[in-house]
Amino acid sequence: MSHRPRSDRHSFSSPSRFWHRLGMGLLVAGTLALPVSTLAQEGGEGAQPKASPSPIQSPNSSNGEATPRSFFNSGSPRSAEPKMNYGQLIDAIKANQVAKVEVDTNRRQAIVTLKDAPPGSKPQTVQLLDNNPELLNLLRSRSETIDLDINRTPDNSALYGLLTNLLVVAILIGLVVMVVRRSANASGQAMSFGKSKARFQMEAKTGVGFDDVAGIDEAKEELQEVVTFLKQPEKFTAIGAKIPRGVLLIGPPGTGKTLLAKAIAGEAGVPFFSISGSEFVEMFVGVGASRVRDLFKKAKENAPCLVFIDEIDAVGRQRGVGYGGGNDEREQTLNQLLTEMDGFEGNSGIIVIAATNRPDVLDLALLRPGRFDRQVTVDYPDVQGRELILAIHAQNKKLHEEVQLAAIARRTPGFTGADLANVLNEAAIFTARRRKEAITMAEVNDAIDRVVAGMEGTPLVDSKSKRLIAYHEVGHALIGTLCPGHDPVEKVTLIPRGQAQGLTWFTPDEDQSLMTRNQMIARIAGLLGGRVAEEVIFGDDEVTTGAGNDIEKITYLARQMVTKLGMSSLGLVALEEEGDRNFSGGDWGKRSEYSEDIAARIDREIQAIVTAAHQRATRIIEENRNLMDLLVDALIDQETIEGEHFRQLVESYQQSQKQPALAGK
Numbered sequence: 001m002s003h004r005p006r007s008d009r010h011s012f013s014s015p016s017r018f019w020h021r022l023g024m025g026l027l028v029a030g031t032l033a034l035p036v037s038t039l040a041q042e043g044g045e046g047a048q049p050k051a052s053p054s055p056i057q058s059p060n061s062s063n064g065e066a067t068p069r070s071f072f073n074s075g076s077p078r079s080a081e082p083k084m085n086y087g088q089l090i091d092a093i094k095a096n097q098v099a100k101v102e103v104d105t106n107r108r109q110a111i112v113t114l115k116d117a118p119p120g121s122k123p124q125t126v127q128l129l130d131n132n133p134e135l136l137n138l139l140r141s142r143s144e145t146i147d148l149d150i151n152r153t154p155d156n157s158a159l160y161g162l163l164t165n166l167l168v169v170a171i172l173i174g175l176v177v178m179v180v181r182r183s184a185n186a187s188g189q190a191m192s193f194g195k196s197k198a199r200f201q202m203e204a205k206t207g208v209g210f211d212d213v214a215g216i217d218e219a220k221e222e223l224q225e226v227v228t229f230l231k232q233p234e235k236f237t238a239i240g241a242k243i244p245r246g247v248l249l250i251g252p253p254g255t256g257k258t259l260l261a262k263a264i265a266g267e268a269g270v271p272f273f274s275i276s277g278s279e280f281v282e283m284f285v286g287v288g289a290s291r292v293r294d295l296f297k298k299a300k301e302n303a304p305c306l307v308f309i310d311e312i313d314a315v316g317r318q319r320g321v322g323y324g325g326g327n328d329e330r331e332q333t334l335n336q337l338l339t340e341m342d343g344f345e346g347n348s349g350i351i352v353i354a355a356t357n358r359p360d361v362l363d364l365a366l367l368r369p370g371r372f373d374r375q376v377t378v379d380y381p382d383v384q385g386r387e388l389i390l391a392i393h394a395q396n397k398k399l400h401e402e403v404q405l406a407a408i409a410r411r412t413p414g415f416t417g418a419d420l421a422n423v424l425n426e427a428a429i430f431t432a433r434r435r436k437e438a439i440t441m442a443e444v445n446d447a448i449d450r451v452v453a454g455m456e457g458t459p460l461v462d463s464k465s466k467r468l469i470a471y472h473e474v475g476h477a478l479i480g481t482l483c484p485g486h487d488p489v490e491k492v493t494l495i496p497r498g499q500a501q502g503l504t505w506f507t508p509d510e511d512q513s514l515m516t517r518n519q520m521i522a523r524i525a526g527l528l529g530g531r532v533a534e535e536v537i538f539g540d541d542e543v544t545t546g547a548g549n550d551i552e553k554i555t556y557l558a559r560q561m562v563t564k565l566g567m568s569s570l571g572l573v574a575l576e577e578e579g580d581r582n583f584s585g586g587d588w589g590k591r592s593e594y595s596e597d598i599a600a601r602i603d604r605e606i607q608a609i610v611t612a613a614h615q616r617a618t619r620i621i622e623e624n625r626n627l628m629d630l631l632v633d634a635l636i637d638q639e640t641i642e643g644e645h646f647r648q649l650v651e652s653y654q655q656s657q658k659q660p661a662l663a664g665k
């Protein structure tokens, strides 16, 4: 029974993490759109919703509101009798035509009898504005000639109408509430409880089992035991073993932590309570803590059960640190959570599973024995894992027989389970849109591209900037092809995706679990290829913002080489905390304690690595200037060049020159 995380691997046994950080699996070197156009895009999107007419301004809804107490009764289709309006009433009084007026106590209407009214005819009803002084003064001044009663009990028909309306509204609300409750109960889901608007959910049966989770076998194995705790606690209590209360699942988003927790509840056949840490932390002080109380109260009533807290880092950050110092509300919530976890006995049949991708920021109190003392890492799936996950999500999809899940798995290093599910779903959508019978490899490939790099845009028309982007991309692809040790080019394209104006894709070889120093340098040179091409072709003053993303990746790689991998003259020391930055990409967590002198040396080493790679890339580009021009023309012409074709173009050019281009040192 191990209480230690099993994550203690060399970071390189899981190179997919690296790749993930570098742009999800396929190494993509994209030319970022200029910030100007990015801004324009955001502006456009943001402005759109405002442009659509708001319902309040729509003519329909204003009608009812604007004339609720119109003086006009005439023209009302409901009555054939001529109706008098307010103005006519005033005129009639002034003209001495009115015999009798009764005004309601609420001043809403006046019942008017005209002097020349034919016998037996009904008096006129005139709608008034509330408490109209003009009318009342006029009436009082004529009180000798007019039979006046200003305290008439209002005709209850108006009140009656109001009541009926209220009743209808109440019935409708009742119906809606009933329907919502019904559907919530029927599916056993989304039942939120009680007082403090506790936003946790309860699923009586999750309907998920271990068979629905693939590719994370180690985690599954470790959690198998939790199922037994829930199912047969006697097994453990009989021999005096204390059942653990909390398990912390650690792993990047989308790797299936929630799914795994649901599967445990499903396998054990116990209810599943879930809440997200971010929902605990509300604007109002005290709400979070009371949500925690409510959650555990309900859980105790339903034991044995499983409580799942997603994003526990939102509440569980170290107390008294973080942005802008402490946060009272969050700390109260965290304290409440700790109290609750201490409050129930290990044998009470409640197991709390929490998930996070930032274990390094958690308050240590959470990790103490008796709380989340078991930690299970849920990592990116490897190639076999991905194939198994794909198999699960392919079950309900129509795949053409040419589609091989193993091939998709090979193409998707660094993808999480959620990414893979997404790929198959996008592929199905493409298939439907193209009116095909079954998903083919074409749709799968498009879906992968889309998941990695975003939606396809419209290519630019031939212009200076298109040529510049083409040189940039060909720069990446050419270094990638001519620099030994670089991953092969998968394709080069000028079709924009997401924010990138052009993209070069590489397929890393995942079977190879380690990377050499030479390969890392080659990768850095490849990433530099775009910028270097801009420099060589257009000159140092004409370089663009397009390399922003590349430079970020270059810096990350070079820093890893110096501070983690012992690949610089600083030697074999780890200079970065292992507080895992791979998971989140955020660097604002802990910072290592090293002297300023070491910090300066790290910077110099990084500089040296990048400079050497830059020189190498420059040499390759300069030596292949003519080849570049040809490749750029081909790319502008064809918009996308597949890797194989690209290599052929390079090779045939080299043949024609009879003097193979040198690949730099």
Ligand SMILES: Nc1ncnc2c1ncn2[C@@H]1O[C@H](COP(=O)(O)OP(=O)(O)OP(=O)(O)O)[C@@H](O)[C@H]1O
Residues within 6 Å of the ligand: 212, 213, 214, 215, 216, 252, 253, 254, 255, 256, 257, 258, 259, 260, 310, 355, 389, 392, 416, 417, 418, 419, 421
């Ligand atoms: N290992 C897996 N096997 C099968 N499907 C998976 C796996 N991992 C993820 N998925 C799919 O991706 C979806 C999202 O995964 P899930 O929400 O469990 O991830 P998570 O790790 O909890 O992510 P987050 O941290 O963002 O909440 C699942 O509902 C499932 O469809």
Ligand SMILES: [Zn+2]
Residues within 6 Å of the ligand: 029, 030, 031, 472, 476, 527, 530, 531, 546, 547, 550
């Ligand atoms: Zn680039």
